[in-house]
Amino acid sequence: MFQTAELGQKVSKHEYKQKELPLWENLLALQQRLRKEGNFPVIVDFAGVRGAGKGTSVNLFNRWMDARWIVTHAYTEPSDEENERPTFWRFWRHLPPKGQIGLYMSGRYSRPLLDFVFGKSDEVDFMHSLDRINNFEKDLADDGALVLKFWMHISRDVQKSRLESLENDPLRSWRMLPEDWEHWKLYDKFIEAAERIISYTNTGHAPWEIIEGEDLNYRSLKVGEIFQHTLERHLMSEQYRQKYLGEMRKQFTDREVESEEETGNDIKTKTIMDGLDLSLKLDKKKYRKELAVYQARLAGLQQLAARRKVSTTLVFEGPDASGKGGAIRQITGALDARFYKVYPFSAPTDIENAHHYLWRFWNCVPRAGKMTIYDRSWYGRVLVERIERFAGDDEWRRAFGEINDFEDQLIEHGIILLKFWMHISKAEQLRRFKAREETPHKRWKLSDEDWRNRERWDEYALAAHDMIQQTSVRKSPWVLVENENKPYGRIKVLKAVCDAMENALAE
């Protein structure tokens, strides 16, 4: 694989000067187009052998283009903040918005490579980390992102002479790292692992380009040229993809209106919510007593969790007026304000819309020991976005897999994850809406949107059924809460939270 990058490629000073200027102009123009027409982010990774030109390439990109629309990240050891979250948190939060460029050095490929070479990870961990990377890149590419990866290569001998000249140069010797010679001795192991990484993660949507890094002029022009052609191609193909997605979605919506009679022939299927016993009740006296018991228990558990640095994440979904807010308040009522955060989610903001839909949720993954409560969540993708057609058919369908992968990362990191579906009958919703209308201090809670959503009750029920089917897994099941009677529902939620935390903390 790497013998193709040990050919002694060279570009003379004269040729470099001739070719750099037109390249520079092209790149600037392309960046402008990206900012204006490009409805996608650009993600460029620089990996490879030490001394093969990762850093100088990143610097050149920043010189050739307007650095205001470029973010650059060079990763070293994770910070405390980062260690307290799943591995990919740092990569998610540094993603550029649409129209901008992100350059990454020693990024997501660095840790798997080093850990494998130094025997800190076994075959299973190694492949698992590559699977995670493949999923990450696929999520982004499916969303339209341009993902490009450069492997900067020099041979073992060239690296040796690079290190020697660095060591012997008084002005540059400070750049030697203590581990440099140690790594060089492992050159062959590095290259063997790199070959496996590149083979396994070289996909059509996130390709690797191997660059011979010995000659500064050659490698600089080469990465510039490849970037230029790739961006040009992506700008063009994205334009077609957007057009086609737009046309297709329109067609689907039109057809659906037409063919309502056709699908009207479909059999009526029960949803999993139909099986819930909404007559379950708890009288006030018993409720107060149990509330006090569970809140005390929860308070103690959260203190223990904070000491043990175990985080808890609670997700609440359910129809309007199903009592999500009330259930959340019973939980937070028991807790010290330092211990928890509640994130209510509604329509995304501009900057959120300029990112992958999971980005805003990754951004509020908590530090260790905290409780995080989501009042509506990433499940909006397969509920409101599906029903309102903000997400195309292809988008919400693949979201099940994306969400399972996201949650799997939370759980793998040791976070306790619970998902609550708060359920009420359609009649009860109407009663609650009316009560809101009649109570001055609650009127603000009711909007036209609530009434519109109500008309689509059955569609939402089917979407929720599909969601539960596809995302209720052993490690993080959905808890279905009969909340027709609020006292009953709230205690069921509290009990589930306490049980899950107790279980996890007992381990």
Add this chain to the structure above:
Amino acid sequence: MFQTAELGQKVSKHEYKQKELPLWENLLALQQRLRKEGNFPVIVDFAGVRGAGKGTSVNLFNRWMDARWIVTHAYTEPSDEENERPTFWRFWRHLPPKGQIGLYMSGRYSRPLLDFVFGKSDEVDFMHSLDRINNFEKDLADDGALVLKFWMHISRDVQKSRLESLENDPLRSWRMLPEDWEHWKLYDKFIEAAERIISYTNTGHAPWEIIEGEDLNYRSLKVGEIFQHTLERHLMSEQYRQKYLGEMRKQFTDREVESEEETGNDIKTKTIMDGLDLSLKLDKKKYRKELAVYQARLAGLQQLAARRKVSTTLVFEGPDASGKGGAIRQITGALDARFYKVYPFSAPTDIENAHHYLWRFWNCVPRAGKMTIYDRSWYGRVLVERIERFAGDDEWRRAFGEINDFEDQLIEHGIILLKFWMHISKAEQLRRFKAREETPHKRWKLSDEDWRNRERWDEYALAAHDMIQQTSVRKSPWVLVENENKPYGRIKVLKAVCDAMENALAE
């Protein structure tokens, strides 16, 4: 995950009769459309719990549609023929052509599930087999295929009563399998493994549908309806995708002609072939001597390989007149005709074109102990198909990963894989062309296409360089052969084959 399929869904006989007929008519009409407009194959898998209706569903599909355009495969233990090839051979060869439907029972998911439940595979094997499945499905879906998977579910108790009634029915008890009760006892383990499989392989392009299998009427209509809607949707979206791919490719080709000057600015890069020393020679006398030695060695090795059931696969690529045929004849000249097969590949036939491009190569994967020689191969995807634009940019780029995965399966199965790039200079090609023109019995070997390819010499060289970079991996490197002097080249090939076989057989 499966609690959504234990709700007691039922459809009355009356409702069934009402709904079956329109469904039936729709399915027949859709199959017609698929045959006429549908430029893709349909691949439907039925997996799940015994007794949940896999078999009856397959029968219904065959009743509802014209069975002439449906292929059905129920997999049991692999045959000798199948065991002698990589696991996925049986799935590749049973793929339907475009416009047709393949129905599969106990297919690719069966073995990983059973092996894991019975402890015959560990975590690594299990995940590895799921990765292979994901790659397989992605390859097909990228090519346009509709891939749909049904998981037929019944609860533990329902399965128990199913088995009891089967056992006690004198007319049906012959259908009981010896392992049925043993499997039933492992029900919970099955379900746990199934949940992992479904989560991990539930992608947007190859989704799982979980069906409650207790009531015959319900499950029959349900699978029919889901199939109907999925096929309808796919017919529509494929039409858009084809249109968009067509438009985009046209645009790319047009632009490329325009922008030749622009990319004319690109730096000239050496290819890996430029480094070959084409002056290497072997004189006739020495050649004859070595030929005799290596042919004898090869003959012995192939007899040993045949006894040991070790297969060898040789791939030959290179420019026209680079001496692929001659090198192949030196090899086969040493062998018993029962031991080898030579497959010369040129443009695909109609039926080959109606399948994924790898299909025709999977079809000639050899049985154990044979030598198989490909005169041109799957690498056509990234050579001639790239240059002549038979494959779009997206298609040949993702082919590197697809090819690496394919070859990895051959190697994992124990097949010795060697890839030869036969190289000559452009001047030597001209000499050989002219010699062919002048020799009556060789004139047929030269076509207009050869002259046309010659004009694109540089493009082919760059494509070959990329190919070698992306697919020359430690386990199966490319051997570059300096064949300007045929005796030298032929001996280099023979020696490489002998060495590789000797190495592998010594293990």
